[in-house]
Amino acid sequence: xxxxxxxxxxxxxxxxxxxQAVANALPRLGVSDVxxxxxxxxxxxxxTGEPDLDRAREIADKLLANPVIEDFTVHVVDADETAGAxx
Amino acid sequence: MTARVGVVTFPGxxxxxxxARAVRITGAEPVRLWHGxxxxxxxxxxxxxxxxxxxxxxxxxxxxxxxxxxxxxxxAARGGLPVLGICNGFQILCEAHLLPGALTRNxxxxxxxxxxxxxxxxxxxxxxxxxxxxQEILIPVKNGEGCxxxxxxxxxxxxxxxxxxxxxxxxxxxxxQRDIAAVTxxxxxxxxxxxxxxxxxxxxxxxxxxxxGFFTSVLKHLVGAPA
Numbered sequence: 001x002x003x004x005x006x007x008x009x010x011x012x013x014x015x016x017x018x019x020q021a022v023a024n025a026l027p028r029l030g031v032s033d034v035x036x037x038x039x040x041x042x043x044x045x046x047x048t049g050e051p052d053l054d055r056a057r058e059i060a061d062k063l064l065a066n067p068v069i070e071d072f073t074v075h076v077v078d079a080d081e082t083a084g085a086x087x
Numbered sequence: 088m089t090a091r092v093g094v095v096t097f098p099g100x101x102x103x104x105x106x107a108r109a110v111r112i113t114g115a116e117p118v119r120l121w122h123g124x125x126x127x128x129x130x131x132x133x134x135x136x137x138x139x140x141x142x143x144x145x146x147x148x149x150x151x152x153x154x155x156x157x158x159x160x161x162x163a164a165r166g167g168l169p170v171l172g173i174c175n176g177f178q179i180l181c182e183a184h185l186l187p188g189a190l191t192r193n194x195x196x197x198x199x200x201x202x203x204x205x206x207x208x209x210x211x212x213x214x215x216x217x218x219x220x221x222q223e224i225l226i227p228v229k230n231g232e233g234c235x236x237x238x239x240x241x242x243x244x245x246x247x248x249x250x251x252x253x254x255x256x257x258x259x260x261x262x263x264q265r266d267i268a269a270v271t272x273x274x275x276x277x278x279x280x281x282x283x284x285x286x287x288x289x290x291x292x293x294x295x296x297x298x299x300g301f302f303t304s305v306l307k308h309l310v311g312a313p314a
Contacts, residue, residue, distance in 0.1 A: 014236060015262075017196050063153070066146055066182065068189040069236060 001046055001079050004056040008065045008072045009040035044077075051076045090115040090309050092302075093130035095160070097122040097151050101138035102173065102285055109285040110134070113302040122154040132169040132213075132305045133160055135176025137229075137283060147190060147232050148178030157183060169213035169305050170277045174230055177269075177279030186270055186279045187245065188237030193230065194262025202294040203228040203282050204256040205268050209249050212275040213308040217300040224297035228260050228268075228282040235263035235270070235281070245270055252278055 010016050016038045023037040043064055045056055056074045065072040092110040094117055096103045107117035118130050122140075127133065140151035151157065161183050164170045172180040180186045193199060204225055207218040218224070237245070242265055245251050252269035259266050261281070269280035284298030 013238075014191065015194060017192050017194050021196055063149060064145070066149065066189055068181070068187075069191060 002051045002076050003079065004045045004047070004051045004053060004074055005077050006043040006045065006056060006060045006064050006072055006074050007040060008043065008060070008070050010038065011069060011071055014069050090132070090306050091118050091128075091130045092116070092305065093118045093120040093127055093133040095120045095122060095133065095135050095156055097138070097140035097154060097175075099139040099142055100136050100175070102136040102283065103138070105283075105285040106134045106136040106173065109288045109298065109302050112288050113299060113306060115302070115306055120156055122151070122156050125155040125159045127156075127159050127163060127168075131309050132171070133163070134285075135160075135170065135172040135179050136285070137174030137176060140175055140179065143175075143232075146178075146182070147175060148180075148182040151175075151179045152182040161185060164272075164277050167274065167276050169308060171214045171301060171305070172277075172279040173283055173285060174233070174281055177281055178232070180277060180279045185277050186272060187241050188235055188270065190232055190281070191234045191236055192232050193234050193260070198229070198231040199233070199260040200229040201227070201260065203260060203268075205253040205282060206256045207253050209252045209271060209275075211249070212252060212271045212278050212304070214271075214278040214301045214304050215252055216307055217304040223256060224287075224300070225295045226282050226284050226287040226298050227294065230261060230281055233261040233263065233281040235261075235267045237264065242267075248273070253280060253282075 019038040026034050060072045092115045094103050094107045110117040164185050178190045181189050207222045210218045210220045250271050252271050254266040255268050271278045284301040287293035287295050287298030
């Protein structure tokens with residue numbers, strides 16, 4: 001069953017202290033060529049019928065993202081592309 | 088007649104008991120309200136207490152905003168009902184768009200729990216009229232996601248309209264923009280504050296009695312308010 005994926009990211013101008021903390025830990029892994037890390041959230045929605053992008057946008061705008069601090073994008077993926085699928 | 092001040096309990100609220108106690112200490116009648124019940128039971132004001140409503144899932148306050156009680160609270164607040172959101176309650180008020188801006192992860196990523204000096208900047212709101220403008224008070228702060236953010240235009244508007252209710256003094260505990268600890272809506276009946284006035288109402292348990300002023304303010308406001 002195809003799903004709608006909603007990606008939520010903090011707006012570029014909003015400080016992401018979690019991302020900074022991860023970036024600051026990378027040198028301890030021996031990684032020195034990462035300029036920055038930003039952390040967001042991926043949400044997969046499965047509709048009872050066909051995937052409905054407009055409905056997903058409405059859900060994202062009202063609940064999944066806070067438009068004051070976050071941006072979101074939506075797209076449809078096949079079931080085998082979702083996070084829980086094993087290849 | 089004794090004023091009746093509602094205190095909402097959400098799943099995960101922690102400070103509803105202390106908020107109700109603060110209401111009682113100031114001589115009003117606390118009325119416990121339940122998140123799943125849209126009936127406000129005729130209260131004269133509402134406190135949204137601190138805690139971790141709905142486990143802070145998704146974003147702090149994001150799910151509580153859709154609780155049945157909140158539909159009524161939002162409508163009543165738009166009609167002038169005094170509403171005080173403390174900590175998680177402040178987050179809920181922002182998520183419900185009753186207050187501008189948002190509360191994000193503390194910049195240093197640490198949970199901060201300490202007694203905090205605040206300067207009251209707006210003493211004209213329903214919840215701060217018992218203070219003098221510029222008065223410094225000491226109440227506990229305890230949050231992990233208390234960093235107040237809004238776009239520069241919104242911050243400028245809040246400043247210009249005198250809607251920054253309180254600022255952190257002597258160190259900003261969470262990175263809030265412009266040291267903002269509390270804001271109000273245009274009408275001054277809705278106030279959100281990150282630190283906890285309800286924990287500073289008795290000498291035995293609080294660092295001061297400074298928190299009482301928020302609860303006496305709303306009683307003064309109700310006496311003066313048209314019926």
